[in-house]
Amino acid sequence: MEVLFGRNKKEQPEPVRAKVTGKIPTWLQGTLLRNGPGMHTVGETRYNHWFDGLALLHSFTIRDGKSEVYYRSRYLRSDTYNANMEANRIVVSEFGTMAYPDPSKNIFSKAFTYLSHTIPDFTDNCLINFMKCGEDFYVTTETNYIRKINPHTLETLEKVDYRKYVAINLATAHPHYDSAGNVLNIGTSIVDKGKTKYVIFKIPAAAPANRTKRKSPLQHTEVLCSIPSRTLLSPSYYHSFGVTKNYIVFLEQPFKLDILKMATAYIRGVSWASCLAFHREDKTYIHIVDQRTGKPVSTKFYTDPMVVFHHINAYEEDGCLLFDVIAYEDSSLYDCFYLDNLKQGFEGNSRIVPVPTLKRFAVPLCTDKNAEVGSNLIKLASTTARALKEKDDQVYCQPELLCEGLELPQINYAHNGKQYRYVFAFEVQRSPIPNKILKYDILTKSFLRWGEEHCWPSEPVFVPTPDAKEEDDGILLSAIVSSDPQKLPFLLILDAKTFAELARAYVDVDMHLDLHGLFIPDTDWDPRKQAPSQEVQDRASSQT
Numbered sequence: 001m002e003v004l005f006g007r008n009k010k011e012q013p014e015p016v017r018a019k020v021t022g023k024i025p026t027w028l029q030g031t032l033l034r035n036g037p038g039m040h041t042v043g044e045t046r047y048n049h050w051f052d053g054l055a056l057l058h059s060f061t062i063r064d065g066k067s068e069v070y071y072r073s074r075y076l077r078s079d080t081y082n083a084n085m086e087a088n089r090i091v092v093s094e095f096g097t098m099a100y101p102d103p104s105k106n107i108f109s110k111a112f113t114y115l116s117h118t119i120p121d122f123t124d125n126c127l128i129n130f131m132k133c134g135e136d137f138y139v140t141t142e143t144n145y146i147r148k149i150n151p152h153t154l155e156t157l158e159k160v161d162y163r164k165y166v167a168i169n170l171a172t173a174h175p176h177y178d179s180a181g182n183v184l185n186i187g188t189s190i191v192d193k194g195k196t197k198y199v200i201f202k203i204p205a206a207a208p209a210n211r212t213k214r215k216s217p218l219q220h221t222e223v224l225c226s227i228p229s230r231t232l233l234s235p236s237y238y239h240s241f242g243v244t245k246n247y248i249v250f251l252e253q254p255f256k257l258d259i260l261k262m263a264t265a266y267i268r269g270v271s272w273a274s275c276l277a278f279h280r281e282d283k284t285y286i287h288i289v290d291q292r293t294g295k296p297v298s299t300k301f302y303t304d305p306m307v308v309f310h311h312i313n314a315y316e317e318d319g320c321l322l323f324d325v326i327a328y329e330d331s332s333l334y335d336c337f338y339l340d341n342l343k344q345g346f347e348g349n350s351r352i353v354p355v356p357t358l359k360r361f362a363v364p365l366c367t368d369k370n371a372e373v374g375s376n377l378i379k380l381a382s383t384t385a386r387a388l389k390e391k392d393d394q395v396y397c398q399p400e401l402l403c404e405g406l407e408l409p410q411i412n413y414a415h416n417g418k419q420y421r422y423v424f425a426f427e428v429q430r431s432p433i434p435n436k437i438l439k440y441d442i443l444t445k446s447f448l449r450w451g452e453e454h455c456w457p458s459e460p461v462f463v464p465t466p467d468a469k470e471e472d473d474g475i476l477l478s479a480i481v482s483s484d485p486q487k488l489p490f491l492l493i494l495d496a497k498t499f500a501e502l503a504r505a506y507v508d509v510d511m512h513l514d515l516h517g518l519f520i521p522d523t524d525w526d527p528r529k530q531a532p533s534q535e536v537q538d539r540a541s542s543q544t
């Protein structure tokens with residue numbers, strides 16, 4: 001456990017060349033970026049939860065079709081990281097750890113510090129994912145902050161506060177992209193002008209050119225739709241959402257943030273995580289937003305209480321919208337990731353890990369006002385999911401259960417929002433950390449698996465072949481960490497169609513287990529097109 005989770009990892013900012021075995025396809029050229037927690041203690045202090053760890057970015061660069069692979073890793077120099085390092089202890093609160101800037105000397109200054117933190121400034125420890133925004137790359141977490149990075153060197157660039165561009169306090173770490181490369185995301189605006197709402201926003205792929213200053217696309221962020229939260233002081237927590245060509249799917253689930261608890265968390269000495277609660281007596285509301293009009297579909301769709309972290313995909317078929325998610329019966333997944341619980345799991349006293357279930361939901365896009373109460377509005381042959389008409393324009397959605405035991409789903413993103421067949425993911429067995437990569441074929445309900453003893457794979461990322469004809473024409477990339485000290489970590493390259501192993505790139509480094517990643521093909525990244533940092537832009541504009 002210590003090797004995999006607890007121990008702080010050493011960064012490797014200078015590229016190291018990997019030892020490649022097997023044959024890397026010559027077309028595969030680019031960089032796999034991955035993000036996740038790498039440091040869990042600072043000085044004498046330690047974080048409580050695995051999601052609290054300081055962001056450690058790492059990358060595998062596959063070069064020139066010559067089977068050359070270079071690895072590097074670098075801690076994100078977030079304001080959080082810098083403040084912690086300067087104090088030599090944890091001074092910024094994270095998901096599962098409340099921290100205090102100053103272990104105050106006297107009661108009055110302590111009270112003052114508490115009061116000034118009633119509305120907290122959240123962390124910029126962006127440890128979850130990456131976002132491509134025009135020519136720029138950012139790392140993401142779930143607060144109002146993102147950090148620009150140099151995807152080539154992994155250096156930290158400016159801190160961006162979403163609130164400068166759109167009124168949100170939280171945003172997902174899982175943005176979507178449309179075919180033009182515009183970013184779509186959703187955030188929560190908490191008690192702003194007396195209202196709490198979910199805000200769907202769009203960042204254009206490119207900002208209109210300006211002669212004096214190259215503006216960031218973020219400055220052109222537009223709000224597509226705002227959905228009022230059902231309650232002012234307890235908005236839902238969500239980790240991702242779904243999109244189709246014309247619609248957005250947002251689940252207002254009964255896993256909620258208690259804003260009053262959050263406002264007093266600092267004074268009570270409890271973490272943000274303790275302000276989240278699952279309400280098993282509530283429903284899950286399904287919001288469908290028409291991207292063309294920016295308006296939610298008026299029918300009130302709902303389903304049983306559940307907790308979803310990852311949406312897999314969504315698509316339209318014959319007047320219906322179908323969406324696939326990984327659902328849990330409650331919110332206990334996040335509890336498994338307390339470092340003490342992870343430790344116990346590895347020592348064999350594992351609490352039962354909740355079972356993730358792949359569920360397919362179907363909602364009718366136009367509901368027949370004359371349909372009888374109790375009738376099923378889904379007439380598709382492709383699914384057993386049902387949408388049952390109830391009184392008062394309400395529709396109860398009953399999902400089709402596709403399979404169980406997978407998490408961190410990935411698809412061929414060219415099929416995002418469209419009909420699709422394959423899910424690439426982790427296999428989740430009894431331990432919180434799964435040990436196989438799998439491919440699930442939704443059509444035949446069959447699996448392909450890759451696993452090896454002591455090998456802990458990361459989320460598999462799909463890269464299509466340049467001339468791909470079929471959905472699974474491509475390769476999968478996964479960073480593999482070994483719990484056997486004799487075995488080096490490596491980048492695994494699998495044929496996504498057959499799961500045949502194509503190559504490994506071993507690196508003699510201290511690699512961490514991570515969360516999410518992004519592959520940047522060389523054709524997508526031109527260092528000369530990188531936007532200058534805000535500082536350089538500001539200098540340039542002050543000279544004009």
Ligand SMILES: CC1=C(/C=C/C(C)=C/C=C/C(C)=C/C=O)C(C)(C)CCC1
Binds near residue numbers: 122141142143170309
């Ligand atoms: C700091 C902070 C938060 C952080 C949440 C995080 C960091 C969640 C990570 C989730 C992951 C990694 C899920 C994987 O499936 C909240 C709760 C939004 C509330 C406000 C402050």
Ligand SMILES: [Fe+2]
Binds near residue numbers: 174
């Ligand atoms: Fe995620």
